Amino acid sequence: MCGRFACALDPATICRACQYTAPDGQLYQPIWRENNSAHSYRASANVAPINYSPVLVSAQHFDVGTDPATTSGRILDHPEVKVSTVENQRIVMPMRFGLIPSWHKGGENELRIATINCRVEGIMQKNAFAGALKRRRRCVVLAEGFYEWEKLQSNVKQPYLLYLTDMPQKYFEQKAKREDSEPPYGNREVLPEQLMKLAAIFDVWHNAENNTIYSFSIVTCEPSKATVWIHDRMPAVLRTEEEVNRWLDSAHLSSEEALKLCIHAVDDLHWHPVTRAMGNATYKGADASVPISPTEAGNAGKPLDPGQPKIVAFFSKTRKTKQEVVKQEDSAPLRVIGGGEASLDKEASTLPPGQSSITAFFPSDHGNSSQPPAKRTRKE
Numbered sequence: 001m002c003g004r005f006a007c008a009l010d011p012a013t014i015c016r017a018c019q020y021t022a023p024d025g026q027l028y029q030p031i032w033r034e035n036n037s038a039h040s041y042r043a044s045a046n047v048a049p050i051n052y053s054p055v056l057v058s059a060q061h062f063d064v065g066t067d068p069a070t071t072s073g074r075i076l077d078h079p080e081v082k083v084s085t086v087e088n089q090r091i092v093m094p095m096r097f098g099l100i101p102s103w104h105k106g107g108e109n110e111l112r113i114a115t116i117n118c119r120v121e122g123i124m125q126k127n128a129f130a131g132a133l134k135r136r137r138r139c140v141v142l143a144e145g146f147y148e149w150e151k152l153q154s155n156v157k158q159p160y161l162l163y164l165t166d167m168p169q170k171y172f173e174q175k176a177k178r179e180d181s182e183p184p185y186g187n188r189e190v191l192p193e194q195l196m197k198l199a200a201i202f203d204v205w206h207n208a209e210n211n212t213i214y215s216f217s218i219v220t221c222e223p224s225k226a227t228v229w230i231h232d233r234m235p236a237v238l239r240t241e242e243e244v245n246r247w248l249d250s251a252h253l254s255s256e257e258a259l260k261l262c263i264h265a266v267d268d269l270h271w272h273p274v275t276r277a278m279g280n281a282t283y284k285g286a287d288a289s290v291p292i293s294p295t296e297a298g299n300a301g302k303p304l305d306p307g308q309p310k311i312v313a314f315f316s317k318t319r320k321t322k323q324e325v326v327k328q329e330d331s332a333p334l335r336v337i338g339g340g341e342a343s344l345d346k347e348a349s350t351l352p353p354g355q356s357s358i359t360a361f362f363p364s365d366h367g368n369s370s371q372p373p374a375k376r377t378r379k380e
Contacts, residue, residue: 001117002198002218002235004147004278006161006289007053008043009190014054014142015092017195020241030056033093039213041094045288047143048281049116050109052094055200055216056140058248059089090248095139099217100205102131108207118201118217120236120262124255129217132203136250138258140238141198141218144172144190145289147278148230158273158297160230161289164237165268167194172272172289192241199236199247199262224265236262273297 009017011032019029035041039052047053099115100108118129145163152158161172167190174188202216219236227234238244243261246253272291277283 001220001231001233002146002148003049003116004159004281005047005053005141005143005196005198005235006045006145006147007047007143008045008286008289009142009144009188010043011041011054011092013189014195017190017192018056018090018092018142019192020090020245028089030090030092031059033062033091035094035214039094039096044284045144045286046147046278046281046283047097049098051097053097054092054142055095055202056142056197056244056248057091057093057138057202058250059091060251061137062091092142093214095202096213096215098215099128099132099201099203100213100215101128102203102205104205108213115215115217117220117233117235119233120219120221120259123201123219123259129201129203132201132217133255136253136255136258137202137204138247138250138255139200139202139216140244140247141200141216141235143196143198145196146198146235147274148227148234149279150230152298156298157276157279159276159278160271161274161291162227162230162234162269162271164194164196165270166191167270169270169272169291172291197238197244199238219259219262221262221265224267224269226267226269227265227271230271234265237266239266239268 007014015029015032019027022028035052041052041054044051044053096108097116098111099118100111101115104111113128115128118126123129124133144167145161147159147161149157149159163172171188171190171194199219200216201219202214205213205215207213220233221236223231223234238247238261247258247261273294273296274289275285275287275292277285278288
C-alpha cells in the first residue's frame with residue numbers, strides 16, 4: 001500500500017520538475033492552480049491521509065476558458081513562460097489524500113471506507129471509484145518518495161523511505177533549513193527524472209456548504225522484486241514521460257487501457273531507514289525523510305541497497321557480535337510502557353505513541369547486499 005509519502009517542495013520547484021513536451025514540440029511548464037485557503041498545500045516530509053498535496057492533472061477536466069486560475073498566465077517565478085493552449089495543457093493543484101466519492105453524503109471525514117489506495121486488479125469493481133473511472137479522472141501524485149514499514153522483532157515496525165535511483169541520498173540528508181517556518185520548503189531542487197510520479201485517480205465532491213473538494217486515491221500494484229521484502233503492495237510509479245502522457249490523456253485513452261500502465265512495478269528504487277517518530281501522522285518534522293543509521297533502525301545493516309555504500313561500509317566496521325548484543329540486552333534497563341509490556345529503555349522513546357514492544361538490535365551477516373536477508377531458524 002502507500003499510506004504516507006514525502007513532498008516538501010515549493011510550488012515553483014514542483015512545476016519546473018513537471019515540464020513536458022506538447023504535441024507542438026514545445027516545452028511547457030504546468031500552471032499552479034490555487035485552492036481555497038482551507039485546503040491549501042502545506043509542504044511536508046510526512047504527507048498522511050486527509051492532508052492536501054500537489055497532483056498533476058490535465059486541464060481537460062477544467063473549463064480553461066472561464067477559470068481565472070488556469071488562464072492568468074502566471075507560472076510562478078517563470079513569467080516568461082507562456083501558458084500552453086494545446087489540448088493537453090496541464091495543471092498542478094493541491095488535492096486531499098483519500099478520495100471522497102462524488103455521491104458521498106455526510107462530512108468530509110465521515111467516509112467509512114478506506115480510499116487512500118485502490119488496487120489496480122479490482123478498481124473497476126469498486127463503487128467508491130466507479131464515478132472517477134467513468135469520467136476518466138486520472139491524475140499523477142507528485143512525491144519525493146513513499147514510506148513503507150518493515151516488521152522487526154516483537155511487532156516493532158521500522159519505517160523506510162523508498163525513492164527513485166536518480167535521486168541521490170544526500171538530497172535527503174539536507175534537512176529543511178526553516179523547519180518551523182511556514183511553509184517549510186527549505187532549499188532543495190529536483191530534476192524531472194528525480195521526482196516520483198504516482199498513478200492516481202481523483203473525484204470531485206461538494207460538502208454541505210457547497211464547497212468543492214478535490215481528492216485522490218493512489219493506484220497500487222504487486223511489489224517489484226526490489227521491494228517485496230517490505231510489503232506485498234506498492235504504488236504504481238509512472239517512470240517515463242510517455243507513461244505520464246498516456247495516463248493523463250483522458251480524451252483518447254479509456255480507463256481500462258490506462259490501468260495497463262500500472263500492472264508492472266518498477267525495480268529501480270533506493271531506500272533508507274528513517275525515524276520512527278514519523279509513524280505518527282501528526283509528526284511534520286523536516287527530519288522525517290532524513291536517513292538514520294542501520295544501528296539506530298535496530299537492524300544493523302538489514303536490508304540496505306546499493307544507494308548507501310558509504311553507510312554500509314561504515315557500520316559494517318562497527319557491527320557488534322551476537323554475543324555482545326545478547327550481553328547488552330541482558331543488562332539493559334527495562335521499563336513498562338503502553339499496555340504493560342516490557343520494552344528496552346533505549347528504544348522506548350523512539351516508538352510511536354501507544355505502541356509497546358521489546359526492541360533489540362539484530363546484526364546481519366548479509367553485508368552490502370541489496371536483497372533482503374533470508375529467514376533463519378534457530379538450531380536446537
